[in-house]
Amino acid sequence: QKEVEQNSGPLSVPEGAIASLNCTYSDRGSQSFFWYRQYSGKSPELIMFIYSNGDKEDGRFTAQLNKASQYVSLLIRDSQPSDSATYLCAVRSSNFGNEKLTFGTGTRLTIIP
């Protein structure tokens, strides 16, 4: 089992709709979770992080975390063509003080105008 799993997609969503991206992780002790966006040929950039169970909203983005189910998701409301990218889920090491991130393979999202 991979440490961080994502549906590789591609996921196609009409403009204006909600895009839902999912991620599961295997290390039950993990405490910190991140969503990065990576445009084709570019570097990953952080868009959301979440530590606590529940929802965290930032503009059109909502991250959801369920530690009991070892599941984290990202919702993008009112999807725009500029949201078309690969979305990477990352989990920080559960070892206190260790900063390394373990990434999933990413989900490619395409917003259809």
Next chain:
Amino acid sequence: GAGVSQSPRYKVTKRGQDVALRCDPISGHVSLYWYRQALGQGPEFLTYFNYEAQQDKSGLPNDRFSAERPEGSISTLTIQRTEQRDSAMYRCASSLSPTPYIAGSDNEQFFGPGTRLTVL
């Protein structure tokens, strides 16, 4: 500088040659990380430093790979006796603080543009 910089941006080398990849982190950032990213995959952790101290090198594939950060700023990732399977994008990232467990701190890792390594 404005962001993380890496050099060279592209490196083509012949199998068996040594290569050195350089990373210049954001000024003042304490932590520096190396990742490797294959096409269609997420970044894979290699190693990271707090200041000049290498904290975790568990991701280095084998002893041909090494990294240093002697003055706590610029870092070099060296691959000796390169093999074709080493071909990938090598990404560096830096973050401000080695102590993320501060309320509200996300200790964001900022990524550089990467070095595309091709081993022929």
